[in-house]
Amino acid sequence: MLEIRDIRTSYGKIAALKGVSLDIREGGLTCLLGPNGAGKTTLIWTIAGILRAQSGSVCMDGQELCGLKPHNIVGNGVVTVPENRLVFPEMTVRDNLIAGAFSRRNDKTGIQSDLDDVFDRFPRLRERAAQEAGTLSGGEQQMLAVGRALMARPKVLLLDEPSTGLAPIIVQEIFEIIGQLRDEGRTIFLVEQNANMALEYADHFYLLEQGNVTFGGRPGEVDHDELIQRAYLGARKAS
Amino acid sequence: MVDFVQNILDGISVGSAYSLLALGFTLIFGAMGRLNIAYGPSIMIGVFAGASLSQDVTGSLILVFGATLFGTLVATLYVERLSFAAVKTDAVLASMVSTFAIWMQFDEIIAHLFPLRTYAFHGWDVATVIEIGPFVIRHSILLNLVIVFAVVVGLRFFLYKSYFGLALRAVTDNRQSAIVSGVNVARIVLIAFILAGTIGAIAGFVIAMGDGQVTLKFGLWATLKGLIAMIIGGLGSLRGAVVGGLVLGIIEAQAQWYLGASLREVIVYALLFLSLVILPNGLLGAKQHVHRV
Numbered sequence: 001m002l003e004i005r006d007i008r009t010s011y012g013k014i015a016a017l018k019g020v021s022l023d024i025r026e027g028g029l030t031c032l033l034g035p036n037g038a039g040k041t042t043l044i045w046t047i048a049g050i051l052r053a054q055s056g057s058v059c060m061d062g063q064e065l066c067g068l069k070p071h072n073i074v075g076n077g078v079v080t081v082p083e084n085r086l087v088f089p090e091m092t093v094r095d096n097l098i099a100g101a102f103s104r105r106n107d108k109t110g111i112q113s114d115l116d117d118v119f120d121r122f123p124r125l126r127e128r129a130a131q132e133a134g135t136l137s138g139g140e141q142q143m144l145a146v147g148r149a150l151m152a153r154p155k156v157l158l159l160d161e162p163s164t165g166l167a168p169i170i171v172q173e174i175f176e177i178i179g180q181l182r183d184e185g186r187t188i189f190l191v192e193q194n195a196n197m198a199l200e201y202a203d204h205f206y207l208l209e210q211g212n213v214t215f216g217g218r219p220g221e222v223d224h225d226e227l228i229q230r231a232y233l234g235a236r237k238a239s
Numbered sequence: 240m241v242d243f244v245q246n247i248l249d250g251i252s253v254g255s256a257y258s259l260l261a262l263g264f265t266l267i268f269g270a271m272g273r274l275n276i277a278y279g280p281s282i283m284i285g286v287f288a289g290a291s292l293s294q295d296v297t298g299s300l301i302l303v304f305g306a307t308l309f310g311t312l313v314a315t316l317y318v319e320r321l322s323f324a325a326v327k328t329d330a331v332l333a334s335m336v337s338t339f340a341i342w343m344q345f346d347e348i349i350a351h352l353f354p355l356r357t358y359a360f361h362g363w364d365v366a367t368v369i370e371i372g373p374f375v376i377r378h379s380i381l382l383n384l385v386i387v388f389a390v391v392v393g394l395r396f397f398l399y400k401s402y403f404g405l406a407l408r409a410v411t412d413n414r415q416s417a418i419v420s421g422v423n424v425a426r427i428v429l430i431a432f433i434l435a436g437t438i439g440a441i442a443g444f445v446i447a448m449g450d451g452q453v454t455l456k457f458g459l460w461a462t463l464k465g466l467i468a469m470i471i472g473g474l475g476s477l478r479g480a481v482v483g484g485l486v487l488g489i490i491e492a493q494a495q496w497y498l499g500a501s502l503r504e505v506i507v508y509a510l511l512f513l514s515l516v517i518l519p520n521g522l523l524g525a526k527q528h529v530h531r532v
Contacts, residue, residue, distance in 0.1 A: 050418060074421025082419050088412040099409040103421040105402040152421055 001026035001187050002047075002078070002156050007056035007066075009039075009046045016042040018211040019056070023204075024156060024189045029182040031190045031198045034208035035232045040191040041083055043208070044160045047189075048080045049073040060156070075103040077155030081148075083164060085141040089134030093125055093144060096133050100148030111151070118147040139170035146177060157181065159190045163197065175201060195228045207231050241373045246492040252380035254488015255387040256449070259442035260465030261472060261480035262394065263435040269411035269475050270431035273331045277318045277338040279462030280345035281436065282443040285311030286453045287349055289444065290358040298361060307447075308440040314345065315436030319429065328414075342458065349455060356455050362448025383445055390438055391481060397434070398477075407431055411475070467507065471514050473521025482522055 002024035009017040016039045024030045034040050045051040047058050049070040058065040065073055074080075088096050097118055101111045119126035122143045128136060133144055142162055149157055159178065163171040171194065179201050182188055192198035199205060199219045207215035209231050215222075260279070267275045288310030293303045318341050326334040350356075369376045398404035409417040410427045417424055443461070447453050464487065472483020487507065494506040514521065 048419060069423070070418045071421045071423040074419070079421070080419045082415065086413060086416040086419065088409050088416055090412045091408060095405060095408070099405055099417070099422065100420045102402070102406055102409075102423075148420060 001060065002189070003057075003059040004043075004047065005057045005059070007043065007046055007058070008054045009042055009051055010054060011042075016211055017046065017053075020208070020211070020213055022206050022213055022216060024187060025204060026187050027185045028203035029178070029188045029190060029201055031192060031202035031205040032208055033192060033195045033198060033205060033228070033231065036193070037210075038208040038231075039211045040208055041160055044080060044082075044158050044189075044191055047073075047078065047158060071103065074152055077153065078158065079149045079152045079154035079156070080158040081145045081160065081162065083160040085138065085145050087133040087136075087141050087144050087148070090132055092130050093133055093136070094129045096144055097125075097148055097151050100151030103152055114151055114153070118150055121150075122147055137170075138166050139173060142166065142170075142174055143177070146181075154186075156187045156189060159188060161191055161193060163192065163194045171197065195232070242496060243493070245374055246496045247489050248374060248376060248380060250489030250492030251485060252377070252383050252449075252488070253491065254468075254485040255383045256442050256446045256484070257464045257468040257487050258387055258481045258484025259390060259438050259445070260461055261468035261484045262390070262477060263439045263442070264465045264469045265475060265477055265480040266407075266431050266435040266438070268469070270407060270428050271323055271334075272414070273323075273335055274466070275318060275322070275338050275435075276335065276462050276466070277322070277341040277345065278315075278435065278439060279460065279465060280342045280458030281314035281318055282311050282439040282461050283349060283453075283455075283458035284314035284345055285309070285440050286360065286443040286447045286457060287353055287358070289447065290360045290453050291353075293361045294359055300362070303361075304440070304444050307444045308437065311440035311443060312433065312436045315432050315439070316429075317341070319432040323428065323432075324425065342462075345458060346455065349458075353455070358453050360447040360451060360453050362451065379449055383449070386441060386445055387481070390441060391477075394434070394438070394477065403427065403430055467511050469521075470511060471521060473523040476521065476523045479521050479523035486522070 004023070005021050007017050007020045008015065020039070020043055022032070032040055032043065042051060046053050047065070049065070049068055049072070053066055056066065060076060060078065063076065065076060065078065068076070088099060091099070094115070097115055098111060101114065104110065119129070124140055125144060125147055128140070133141065136144060162174050162178065166174065175197055178188065178190065182201060190198055190202070202219050204216070204218055206213050207227060214231070215227060263278055264274070267278065285307040289303045289307035292306040297303070318338060322334045322337040322341060326337065368378065398408055406417070406422045406427045407430060409420065409422055410424055414424065468483040468487045469480055470483070471486055472479030472481070490510060491503055491507060494503045498506065
């Protein structure tokens, strides 16, 4: 679905991504794991067009997305749920959701029916539809961020660390939502630090370390514990 | 007591124009998170365009307003391209300082094109008054109020009933969220500048007609009044901009009546200082949202 090839992105002189290649497969949950500072969020922002890659390509169904403006990338169906639940705190929940449909703003009836779908999926958002988003709890804001992304009718959903800063019980709930989205056949790219949780749901996963992809495979194919220990702690199992 | 009420009426008249200036500042500040101090001078370009038309060519108020609007929009978009679109989004100071540079440009341009420095600006005949008991209400007061009311209603309608209005609120609320939501932020910012320019042109037109003349100090004056009204009302709040403008107008009128014109400005700046110390968020300033977990 989305082919990422040899992406290089830098902040000034510091290279954050040193030639990242990976595939996000259609109708599955692809997960990217890695420790803090590995470049996971940088990769999401590069795919979303907010950061410019020095070189490389992001290709969706034969169309090059690299170099497009962020709103055109959303218009092409690649939609991000950013880290830290970036909602519009002073706008109502309903307006937050409608804002997510900006790329197809002329489709009034479609927006209304999608709004109903999101409210059916997240009944708590319906209850709070007229409330300012800044007054929601962290978990509810994360639901709102996911709902807003769904309003753009994504072909690919990019989720950036949805579990950050949430209580364990809420994290469980968020992952159940992600699992549900995957079961509906949606294409999801999940970036996570919470490796154990993510691997429960992933169809494929990659490991990103210091700007390089160091592993790609299916959960269950390898001994995760060793891989993850190596990536996160830098420790190697004695064998 | 009669004087006091009469001063309030006069203050509302002037203050409603301040409200418009503050609204323009607030729109740009909201969309960009930075000040455009060349806003007043941009309006000055417009009112001088209007003044030269009204002096030399035609007395038609619609044409004069058209020239004012055209001049203001050209100047506003020039500022937007140079100081905002061309400057990186994280370089807040650079873009504010560059608006100052453009202000100087505008002042010089006007000084060269209009060497006499004071030009007549013909408005409608506002000599007639309505007397209610002891109070005198000039027609121009009513007219100003109607215009401000119409602008505020129109702006609210745009912001809350149109998709571009929703997008402008989104960009104002959280730019990063707006970008990931697929909002074309550059276009929305351009719309915000056009709106601010249009409101500024209306304000400039009303003010110049009320004064019957325009001078080289218009730019400085408009920027100061708009900024002070915005700060008193509350940075980033549209309702605050309207309230701030009216409060500023009324306090000016009272100070002028009871203390004299020379002390008026002292009172105004003392008020600005006080409001910064006591109410740093202004009368109706934006709430500070806590990041919730």
